[in-house]
Amino acid sequence: MQKIQRNPWQKYGPWIIATLVVLLFIWAFSGIPLSTVKPQAMQVTKSIIHGLFHPDWSYVYSGDGEDLISALIETLAIAFLGTFISAVLTLPFAFLAARTKKGFFTPRSTIGKLILTIIRVFPEIVLAIMFIKAVGPGAYAGVLAVSIHSIGMLGKLFSEAIENIDRGPNEAIVAAGGSALDGLTLATIPAVMPEFMNYTLYRFEIAVRSAAILGIVGAGGIGAPLIFALQTRQWSKVGIILLGIIVMVTVIDFLSGQLRKRLV
Structure with a gap:
C-alpha cells in the first residue's frame, strides 16, 4: 500500500494554529489590569456564593x-405579550421584505429589509429606557420594548422563510384562475405557518431572558427586585431570585423545545 504523502502545512498546520490561538489568549489576558480588582472582591464573591446556596425561601410567596x-x-407576561404582539405586527413587514422575484435589486424587498435592520439596531435595553421616558416605568414599557425589538428579529426570520418556500403551488393556483390573494391564503401562508410558529416560540424563549433583565432599568419584571437586592447586598434574596430565573428559563426552554419538535 502506497503511503499518502502530506505537505508541510498538513503536518504542522494544526499545531501552528493551536500555538497562535494560545498566544492570542495569553496576549489578551496579559492586558487585563489586575490592579483595578478591589480588595474586597473575594469577600463579595464569597457572599454571593453563600447567598446562592442559602436562598431566602420566605421571599418565594408572601401574597402581597x-x-x-x-x-x-410579570416577567412571563411581558415576554408573552411582547412576543404575541410582535408576531402579529411582523407579518406585513415580513411579506414586504421577502424577495419573491429574481434579481439583484428589488425596491420593495430592499425597503422592507432596511426597515427591519433599523429596528434591530436598537437593543431591548435601549428601547426600554426610551419607552420608560415616554410611558413611565413599569411592565408596559417592557412589553413595548420586547415587541418592537422582536419585530426586527422575527421579520428577518419570517421573510427568509417566505423566500425559501416552494412557489409551485402558488403559481398553480394563479394559473388555474385564482387570484394572488387565493395563492397567498391557500398556498403561501399554510406553507410558512409551521416555520412562523417555530420562530415565534424560539423568540419567546429569548424574550423571557430579556424580560428578566429589563426590570433593571425599571421596565417591570424580576429585574427590579434583583437590582434592589444587589444594591442592598441581600445575597440570600439574590440567590432565591437567580434560582427562580434559572427554573423559569429551564422550564420555558423545555416546553418550547417540545412544541417546536412537534411543529417541525
Whole structure:
C-alpha cells in the first residue's frame, strides 16, 4: 500500500494554529489590569456564593404581590405579550421584505429589509429606557420594548422563510384562475405557518431572558427586585431570585423545545 504523502502545512498546520490561538489568549489576558480588582472582591464573591446556596425561601410567596412568584409571572407576561404582539405586527413587514422575484435589486424587498435592520439596531435595553421616558416605568414599557425589538428579529426570520418556500403551488393556483390573494391564503401562508410558529416560540424563549433583565432599568419584571437586592447586598434574596430565573428559563426552554419538535 502506497503511503499518502502530506505537505508541510498538513503536518504542522494544526499545531501552528493551536500555538497562535494560545498566544492570542495569553496576549489578551496579559492586558487585563489586575490592579483595578478591589480588595474586597473575594469577600463579595464569597457572599454571593453563600447567598446562592442559602436562598431566602420566605421571599418565594408572601401574597402581597411583591414576592418572587409575582415577579416571575410579570416577567412571563411581558415576554408573552411582547412576543404575541410582535408576531402579529411582523407579518406585513415580513411579506414586504421577502424577495419573491429574481434579481439583484428589488425596491420593495430592499425597503422592507432596511426597515427591519433599523429596528434591530436598537437593543431591548435601549428601547426600554426610551419607552420608560415616554410611558413611565413599569411592565408596559417592557412589553413595548420586547415587541418592537422582536419585530426586527422575527421579520428577518419570517421573510427568509417566505423566500425559501416552494412557489409551485402558488403559481398553480394563479394559473388555474385564482387570484394572488387565493395563492397567498391557500398556498403561501399554510406553507410558512409551521416555520412562523417555530420562530415565534424560539423568540419567546429569548424574550423571557430579556424580560428578566429589563426590570433593571425599571421596565417591570424580576429585574427590579434583583437590582434592589444587589444594591442592598441581600445575597440570600439574590440567590432565591437567580434560582427562580434559572427554573423559569429551564422550564420555558423545555416546553418550547417540545412544541417546536412537534411543529417541525
